[in-house]
Amino acid sequence: MNPVLRWFHQLGSPPTFNAFAARWAPWLYAAALPLLAYGVWAGLFVVPPDYQQGDSYRILFVHVPSAWMSLFIFGVMALNAFIALVWRIKLSETLAMCCAPIGAGFTLLTLATGSLWGKPMWGTWWTWDARLTSELVLLFLYLGVIGLYAAIEDRRAAARAACFLALVGVVNVPIVHFSVEWWNTLHQGATIRLIGKSTMDASMIAPLIAMTFGTKFWFAASLLARTRVATLELEGGKDWVRRLAGGPTR
Amino acid sequence: MSEMLEMGRYGVYVWSSYALFGTLLAWDVLAPRLRARRVLREVARRQQREQARKAA
Numbered sequence: 001m002n003p004v005l006r007w008f009h010q011l012g013s014p015p016t017f018n019a020f021a022a023r024w025a026p027w028l029y030a031a032a033l034p035l036l037a038y039g040v041w042a043g044l045f046v047v048p049p050d051y052q053q054g055d056s057y058r059i060l061f062v063h064v065p066s067a068w069m070s071l072f073i074f075g076v077m078a079l080n081a082f083i084a085l086v087w088r089i090k091l092s093e094t095l096a097m098c099c100a101p102i103g104a105g106f107t108l109l110t111l112a113t114g115s116l117w118g119k120p121m122w123g124t125w126w127t128w129d130a131r132l133t134s135e136l137v138l139l140f141l142y143l144g145v146i147g148l149y150a151a152i153e154d155r156r157a158a159a160r161a162a163c164f165l166a167l168v169g170v171v172n173v174p175i176v177h178f179s180v181e182w183w184n185t186l187h188q189g190a191t192i193r194l195i196g197k198s199t200m201d202a203s204m205i206a207p208l209i210a211m212t213f214g215t216k217f218w219f220a221a222s223l224l225a226r227t228r229v230a231t232l233e234l235e236g237g238k239d240w241v242r243r244l245a246g247g248p249t250r
Numbered sequence: 251m252s253e254m255l256e257m258g259r260y261g262v263y264v265w266s267s268y269a270l271f272g273t274l275l276a277w278d279v280l281a282p283r284l285r286a287r288r289v290l291r292e293v294a295r296r297q298q299r300e301q302a303r304k305a306a
Contacts, residue, residue: 229285
């Protein structure tokens with residue numbers, strides 16, 4: 001077997017994954033922290049105020065990366081759910097389930113910071129427009145995945161049901177993304193583009209990029225840490241977990 | 251300094267946003283740690299019970 005494929009197969013084994021996650025999560029946190037620290041510092045104190053929105057637009061540096069994470073994490077969750085449903089890989093089930101609370105957290109943060117930005121700029125905390133409503137639906141989908149996984153006794157059956165919901169729910173991700181183009185909305189359109197010219201001042205882009213990568217590294221670290229714990233709990237009766245718990249093995 | 255904190259009268263909104271961001275990250279890093287401690291303690295307790303049963 002080719003070595004990359006063999007490594008990948010071995011990673012599916014819980015003790016190997018546990019060692020891998022324990023080794024890499026701290027490094028990923030360490031990579032995320034300076035990026036986030038720079039992004040927060042530059043977003044708050046270095047970049048100039050917006051010509052229209054003054055200092056209120058500094059919320060952008062937490063709002064936009066969080067919003068991107070809320071969609072990105074749903075994508076990662078759905079991908080793992082797909083792998084789990086098709087190839088019945090247990091680790092993918094656990095990875096998908098551990099995406100949900102992190103994604104829900106970032107979605108909640110997106111809604112809360114959006115609200116805090118909407119109040120001074122639009123004059124309202126909330127409005128039922130396409131972007132805001134579809135993001136709220138995203139939060140409910142995350143909560144649905146978490147709730148479904150918690151509600152069914154049999155862990156494998158629970159994971160399969162929740163993975164199915166994650167896979168179906170992924171249709172909402174493009175809806176959130178394109179909502180500002182498909183409907184008339186209060187929410188502004190995208191100012192950052194991968195293809196074509198961004199309509200944002202160059203000085204504001206550096207902290208945004210730092211926050212974007214910082215949150216990605218953070219998510220990777222958090223996902224490893226959470227999946228590791230979930231695996232420990234699922235495999236609680238096995239010898240390798242007993243050794244970790246410090247007691248004698250059977 | 252106070253001018254910097256005021257954020258041109260948007261201080262409340264800007265600072266609460268960043269505070270929420272910090273709170274989320276703190277929760278996100280603490281939650282799995284606390285859960286790991288609980289899980290491992292639970293496993294250790296189960297082992298002790300089994301040991302005690304074997305000894306009896």
